[in-house]
Amino acid sequence: MIQTFHIFLLVMALVGLGVFVALHFFEAGYGYLFDRRYGPPVPNRIGWIVMEAPVFILMAVLWAASERMWQAGPLALFVLFEAHYLQRAFIFPLLMRGRSQMPLGIVVMGMAFNTLNALMQGGWIFYVAPAGYYDHWFAQPQIYLGGAIFLAGMAINLHSDRIIRNLRRPGDTRHYIPRGGMFRYVTSANYFGELLEWVGFAVASWSWAGAVFAWWTFANLAPRAASLRRRYEREFGEEFTRLKRKRIIPFIY
Numbered sequence: 665m666i667q668t669f670h671i672f673l674l675v676m677a678l679v680g681l682g683v684f685v686a687l688h689f690f691e692a693g694y695g696y697l698f699d700r701r702y703g704p705p706v707p708n709r710i711g712w713i714v715m716e717a718p719v720f721i722l723m724a725v726l727w728a729a730s731e732r733m734w735q736a737g738p739l740a741l742f743v744l745f746e747a748h749y750l751q752r753a754f755i756f757p758l759l760m761r762g763r764s765q766m767p768l769g770i771v772v773m774g775m776a777f778n779t780l781n782a783l784m785q786g787g788w789i790f791y792v793a794p795a796g797y798y799d800h801w802f803a804q805p806q807i808y809l810g811g812a813i814f815l816a817g818m819a820i821n822l823h824s825d826r827i828i829r830n831l832r833r834p835g836d837t838r839h840y841i842p843r844g845g846m847f848r849y850v851t852s853a854n855y856f857g858e859l860l861e862w863v864g865f866a867v868a869s870w871s872w873a874g875a876v877f878a879w880w881t882f883a884n885l886a887p888r889a890a891s892l893r894r895r896y897e898r899e900f901g902e903e904f905t906r907l908k909r910k911r912i913i914p915f916i917y
Contacts, residue, residue: 687891720754723786740807744868761834821857821860823846865878
């Protein structure tokens, strides 16, 4: 079983590489980069719930069916993981303003990845990790370091989403440059926060499964952050370029 799981991780990592390369040529057409070529539009609220809820539900099923469900280490990782997707699948959509839409194709692709990721993270934590792997987990530094990074990333992500959500007044359809918070340093502060979350989770879980997810997060969001930066440059010109922001990682990229 563990050999099959490692092949699964390798395939996911290689597919992530393909996604990283492809997204430098094809913009993921949702949000500010909305593109009808990715399928018929669906309301943003419905799209986000349908796209993100499966990973929350499947992870809960994997946890509930596991003999490790009340072990401290797996339970702590489960709570971190589900906290993100509780917010992303059920709270974030309800906070959305306006009547924005997203392509159905993006929803379907998101569902597919999220389902595989639940199997990847939940499979390792609850079924594939060797017996005793999580014994004395809270005597190890990685759970504290990784947990702190995860929580910092989540705080940045939530704060950045709030800034974006409040850019427009009701009825306004214009685009604005996000300002404040980590937007002082990067174009896509919300993506930086999410990347930080999953880097933290990878450290906390101390697993290749977590590392592959962190890699996938970067592979998906870094090219999108680059596309958003180019779009801001075209739309706002010097007003944006003089801010000298990086794409997604402060001072680096």
